[in-house]
Amino acid sequence: MIPLGPSVDASRLDHLVHVYRDGLLDDTIPFWLRHGADPEYGGILTCLDRDGSLLDSDKGVWQQGRFAWMMATLYNTVERRPEWLAAAGHTLRFIESHCIDADGRMFFHVTRDGLPVRKRRYAFSEAFAAMAFGEHARATASAPSRDMAERLYRAYGTHEPSPPKWSGTRPMKSMSRPMIQIAVCQSLRESIGLACADADIDRAIDEIRRDFMKPDIRCCMEHVGPRGERVDHFDGRLLNPGHAIEGAWFLMWEGQARAAPEYVRAGCDVLDWMWERGWDQVHGGLLYFTDVDGGPVAEYWHDMKFWWPHNEAIIAALLAYQLTGDAKYARMHTMVHDYAYERFPDPEFGEWFGYLHRDGRLSSPLKGNLYKGCFHLPRQQLVCWRIADGIRQGRVGLSGAAR
C-alpha cells in the first residue's frame, strides 16, 4: 500500500467525504429535482436563474441524457430511491418521444413540449442518451432500454459530421470524439456489459496518445490534423486545459479498471501538462482557453473561470492521488478543490454558479442553460465521494483502488 501524502490526512478525508456526499444528496440533486424536473412534459428544465426560477423553458438534449444518466446512476449505486428512478424514466420517455429525428440522429435543442429547435452536426446528444439508457437498463433490466443504449452508442460511434461546414482545405479532428467514446464505453460496460467496450476504448486511447498527446512540448492538443499534425492557426493552437484534464481522468479510470499502468501514466501526463498550461498563476483556478505557444487566443472568453473544468480537475487530481500516492496530486487536489469551493457554490440558493471572471468575480448568476445542467457537479460529487471514501479505507494504488 502506498502511504498517503501529508495533505490528505484522515480528518481531511472525512471532511471531503462529507462535502461531496452531502453536497450531492442534500444540495445539488434536490436543487434540480425541485426546480428542474418537468412533471408536465417529462425531462429536465435547466435554463434556471440563481434561485431556480425558470429563465427559458427550452430543453437541451445533452442535458436530458445527462440528467437521466445521473438519476439512474444514483439509483444503481447509492440507494434505490423511487423518485430517482422515476425522474430517469420520465426523462427517457421524453427523449424517446421528442429528441430523436426521423433519420435516427438526435436533436440538440427542443421546446419544453418537445418540438425540435436545433440539430447539430456532432453526435454528443446520442452519447449522453446512450449512457442514460444503459443505466436505466441496469436499474430495471429493461431490454428496450438496453437496445436503445446500444443503438445510440452505435449512432455515436459511426457518426461522421455531415454535411461538412469546413471544406476539405484543412481537415482537423477534435479530441472530444475519442474522449467521449471512452466515457460512454466505460459507462455502458458497467451498466449493460457492452461487449466491444474494451476494444473500442483501447482504440480511442491509442488515438489520443498517438495524435493528441505531444510529450515533446508537454501538451495534449484539442484539435489536430487527421494524422495528429499540429495546425498552426488559431483553432489548431487553441487548448482547453479543463477539457483535456477531463480526458485525463477517463484515461486513469481505464487504467484502474483494466489494471493498466500505462493508461494511468498517460492520464497523469495529461493532467501534469495541462495543469501547467491552465492553472492561473495570478488568480488561481483554471483558465478556460490558452494558446499552445502562449500567444493571444481568438476567443473572447478565454480567461474566464467556468465551473466544469474545476469539477473535472477535482476528480482528476484526487484519482491521480489514489492511484499513484504521489503527494503532488494531493496538493493539486487541495488547490483546485479549495479554489472552486470558495467561489462557485451559491450560499443562498444552493448549487454552483457557472461563470466567473478571471479574478473570481461573478459574471452571470444563472444556474443553468443549454450547457450547464445536472451533470459535471453531481458527477464530481459522486465520483470524489467514492474515491475519498476508498482512500479512507486504504484502497490506494492501482490494484487497491475500487473499480
Add this chain to the structure above:
Amino acid sequence: MIPLGPSVDASRLDHLVHVYRDGLLDDTIPFWLRHGADPEYGGILTCLDRDGSLLDSDKGVWQQGRFAWMMATLYNTVERRPEWLAAAGHTLRFIESHCIDADGRMFFHVTRDGLPVRKRRYAFSEAFAAMAFGEHARATASAPSRDMAERLYRAYGTHEPSPPKWSGTRPMKSMSRPMIQIAVCQSLRESIGLACADADIDRAIDEIRRDFMKPDIRCCMEHVGPRGERVDHFDGRLLNPGHAIEGAWFLMWEGQARAAPEYVRAGCDVLDWMWERGWDQVHGGLLYFTDVDGGPVAEYWHDMKFWWPHNEAIIAALLAYQLTGDAKYARMHTMVHDYAYERFPDPEFGEWFGYLHRDGRLSSPLKGNLYKGCFHLPRQQLVCWRIADGIRQGRVGLSGAAR
C-alpha cells in the same frame, strides 16, 4: 441654424477633428497597410498581434471587402493616393479570384493563398464586397467593378439562409439583415448611383420600425418572430446595444440624405433607448449583451467591452448632435468618446485593442482576427472627422448637414 450645445465648443471641435483625422491618416491606416496588406497573394491579413506581427495567416472574407471598401473610400473622398487605390485593387482581385464559390455565394474564411476554409449561411461577405466594388467603380469608372457590385448586392438581397439549421418550430429573424441592407444601399447609391437604393432602404427602415422597434418598452430588439413578435427565450430576449446603435446612425444618415425628419427621429429613439439599456452605470462604456427584461444573459462574454460598439456609438451620438442640436447628444458623445479613447488605443504600437473586461482591463492584446480588421475604427474616424468639421463650419440641423 440650431445653436451648438455647451459641450462641443470650437476648441473641442478642433480637438475632435484632429483626433479623428490624424488618428485615421497617421495611425490606423498606416498600421494596416504596413502590417496587414499582403503583397504576395493580395488582400489583407487581419489576424495580427499587438505589434502587428502575424498570429494567423488565414483571411476573413468580411475583412477583405471591408478593407477594400475603406481604401477605395479614402481614395474617393480624402485624397487620390495611388497606394490606397492599389490596396483596394489587389484586395478586390483576391476576392474575385478566391472568395466566391461556384454557386455565386461567397466564402467566410479562406487561407492566405485563397483556398476555402469555411462558408456560412449568411450573406454578409457579399454585402461588404458589394460596397467595396462600388467604391472601386467610383474611383476607376470600371464597368466590371460596377457590375460586380450590383450582382453581389442582389446576391445579398435575395439570399435566404439555407439549409436552415433551426427548424420551423420557432422562426426568428434578425435586425442585421435590414440594417446591413441600409448601409450597403447607402454606399452603393453614393458610389454607383444604385437605382433601387431609396426604395430598398425605405422597405428596410419600415421593417425595422414595424418589427424591431418597441416604443412601449423603449427597445430595439435584435431578434423577433417573422411579424415582429417578441420571443420569450434567451435568443429572443438578447439585446446587442452597440449593434442597435450602429443601426441608429444608419437611420439618421438616411434622414439626413433624404431630408426625412421621421428617419432622424427613429434613429434618435433607437440611440436613446439602447444607450439607456447598454451604458454601464458602474464602469462606463457599452455592455456587449443585455437581456430585455434585465435578467441573466446566456452568452458568457455578455458584460465585456468590445471596441466596435464604441466606434458606432461615437458616430451615432455626434451625428444625432449635428442633426438635432440637442445638447444631450453632445454630452453622450463626450461620454463614449472619452471612455473609448482612454482605454482602447494602444499607446505603444498604435491602432486599438479590441476586447476589454467590464472594468476596462485588457482581455486580449491582439489587434485583429477574423472579426476585427480595418473597418469600424477607421470608418468612425472618417465619418466623425467629416461630422465634426461640418459642425465647425455651421452645417447643423437636418437641412444644413452635409450629405
